[in-house]
Amino acid sequence: xxxxxxxxxxxxxxxxxxxxxxxxxxxxxxxxxxxxxxxxxxxxxxxxxxxxxxxxxxxxxxxxxxxxxxxxxxxxxxxxxxxxxxxxxxxxxxxxxxxxxxxxxxxxxxxxxxxxxxxxxxxxxxxxxxxxxxxxxxxxxxxxxxxxxxxxxxxxxxxxxxxxxxxxxxxxxxxxxxxxxxxxxxxxxxxxxxxxxxxxxxxxxxxxxxxxxxxxxxxxxxxxxxxxxxxxxxxxxxxxxxxxxxxxxxxxxxxxxxxxxxxxxxxxxxxxxxxxxxxxxxxxxxxxxxxxxxxxxxxxxxxxxxxxxxxxxxxxxxxxxxxxxxxxxxxxxxxxxxxxxxxxxxxxxxxxxxxxxxxxxxxxxxxxxxxxxxxxxxxxxxxxxxxxxxxxxxxxxxxxxxxxxxxxxxxxxxxxxxxxxxxxxxxxxxxxxxxxxxxxxxxxxxxxxx
Numbered sequence: 001x002x003x004x005x006x007x008x009x010x011x012x013x014x015x016x017x018x019x020x021x022x023x024x025x026x027x028x029x030x031x032x033x034x035x036x037x038x039x040x041x042x043x044x045x046x047x048x049x050x051x052x053x054x055x056x057x058x059x060x061x062x063x064x065x066x067x068x069x070x071x072x073x074x075x076x077x078x079x080x081x082x083x084x085x086x087x088x089x090x091x092x093x094x095x096x097x098x099x100x101x102x103x104x105x106x107x108x109x110x111x112x113x114x115x116x117x118x119x120x121x122x123x124x125x126x127x128x129x130x131x132x133x134x135x136x137x138x139x140x141x142x143x144x145x146x147x148x149x150x151x152x153x154x155x156x157x158x159x160x161x162x163x164x165x166x167x168x169x170x171x172x173x174x175x176x177x178x179x180x181x182x183x184x185x186x187x188x189x190x191x192x193x194x195x196x197x198x199x200x201x202x203x204x205x206x207x208x209x210x211x212x213x214x215x216x217x218x219x220x221x222x223x224x225x226x227x228x229x230x231x232x233x234x235x236x237x238x239x240x241x242x243x244x245x246x247x248x249x250x251x252x253x254x255x256x257x258x259x260x261x262x263x264x265x266x267x268x269x270x271x272x273x274x275x276x277x278x279x280x281x282x283x284x285x286x287x288x289x290x291x292x293x294x295x296x297x298x299x300x301x302x303x304x305x306x307x308x309x310x311x312x313x314x315x316x317x318x319x320x321x322x323x324x325x326x327x328x329x330x331x332x333x334x335x336x337x338x339x340x341x342x343x344x345x346x347x348x349x350x351x352x353x354x355x356x357x358x359x360x361x362x363x364x365x366x367x368x369x370x371x372x373x374x375x376x377x378x379x380x381x382x383x384x385x386x387x388x389x390x391x392x393x394x395x396x397x398x399x400x401x402x403x404x405x406x407x408x409x410x411x412x413x414x415x416x417x418x419x420x421x422x423x424x425x426x427x428x429x430x431x432x433x434x435x436x437x438x439x440x441x442x443x444x445x446x447x448x449x450x
Contacts, residue, residue: 004231006233009234043206047203048088048203049090057072064079065116066115067082080210086206102160105216132261142245148244160216163216185218192211279394284301293389329343376393379391411423
C-alpha cells in the first residue's frame with residue numbers, strides 16, 4: 001500500500017526530537033523564539049496588538065496561556081491569536097528567505113500550546129524547528145510568496161497554519177494519524193486573499209498572522225479531541241497541492257527532510273519597516289555617511305530593487321511598508337530609534353514633503369536578474385552639485401546570508417525597544433531554553449503587570 005504524502009510528513013513530525021538537531025540550529029531557534037516573543041510584547045500596545053488582546057480577553061475563561069506584555073491568561077487558541085497579531089503589529093518581527101513572517105504565526109502557536117502543556121524548553125525548541133521546516137516547505141511547494149500572490153492572490157503566510165498544526169500536535173503527543181487530521185483541520189480554517197495588503201492601519205495584515213496561529217492551535221486541539229479531516233489533505237485529488245501546488249511541489253515537501261533546517265533561513269529586523277525597505281535605508285544611510293551628504297544638497301534619491309520587492313513597498317498607504325515614507329524619515333532623523341514612533345507626527349515636518357518627492361523607485365535589472373525574490377537595494381543619490389553617489393546592499397543587516405543575528409545584537413535591539421522590560425532576564429532564559437523544565441518560566445518573563 002502506497003504511503004500518502006500527508007502520512008509521510010505526519011510520520012516524520014511525530015518522530016522528531018531535539019536530540020537529533022545540531023547545536024547551531026538550536027541556537028538559531030532560541031534567537032527566533034526570543035525575538036518573536038519580544039516582538040509581541042512590543043506590539044501588544046500597538047493598534048493591532050491592542051485590538052487583538054481586547055478581542056481575546058472576551059474569552060478569558062480557562063487561564064491557559066499568557067497574552068504577552070500583559071498579566072492576562074486566556075485559552076491557548078486565543079493567546080496564539082492575540083500574540084500572533086501583536087507580534088506582527090509593527091513590522092519589527094522576523095522574516096524568512098522563503099518569504100513572509102513565519103514567526104508571528106509559528107512561535108506564538110507553539111508557545112501557547114507549550115505553556116498549556118507545561119512542556120520543557122527542549123520540547124518547545126523541537127516544535128519551533130519542526131514548524132519552520134513544515135511551514136516554509138508548504139509555501140515553496142505552492143510557488144513561494146510571490147508565486148502565491150501573483151498566481152493565486154493568496155497570502156502565503158496562511159500555509160504556516162499547517163506547520164503550526166503539526167508542531168502543536170507534536171507538543172500534544174499526537175500520533176501520525178491525528179497529525180494528518182490536524183493538517184486538514186488547519187487547512188479548513190486558514191485563508192487570506194491578498195486584498196488584505198490594501199488596508200491603511202496594519203490591522204488585518206497583523207491579524208492574519210494571529211488567525212493562522214489560532215488555526216494551528218485549534219486544529220491540533222480538535223484532532224486531539226477526535227475531530228477528523230481528510231486523510232491526505234496535501235495529496236488528495238482536490239487537496240492543497242492540487243489546488244495551489246506547482247510542478248515539483250511534492251518533492252519540495254520531502255527533499256532534505258531532517259537534514260536541512262528552515263530556521264537557518266530566518267532574517268532578523270532592526271527597524272520597524274517592511275523587509276524590502278531595510279536594504280534601501282541601509283544603503284542610503286551609507287551614502288550619506290561616507291560622503292557627508294547634507295539633506296539640502298540632495299536633488300534625487302533613486303532606489304533600485306527587484307520588481308517583486310518594489311511592488312510590495314512602492315507608495316503604500318501603510319507608512320511602515322511604504323519605502324518613500326520610511327526612507328524620507330530615516331534621512332531626516334539620521335536613522336531609526338526602535339523606541340520611537342514617527343508617524344503621523346513627522347508628516348507635519350516642513351522638510352518631509354519636499355524630500356519625499358525626490359525619492360523614486362525603479363527596477364534594478366541586475367538585482368532583478370540575480371535575486372528576483374531577494375531583498376537587496378541599490379541607492380543612488382544625485383546632489384545639487386551634480387555628483388552621483390551610490391551604495392549597493394545585497395541583503396540587509398540581520399539577513400541569514402549575513403549571519404542572522406548575534407545575542408549581543410538582540411540585546412541592544414530589545415533594550416532600546418523595550419526600556420521598561422527585564423530584557424536581560426528574557427535573553428538569559430531564552431539562551432538556556434533547552435535546560436528549562438517548564439516553558440512557563442520563559443513566558444513569565446514576558447508578563448507585564450503595570
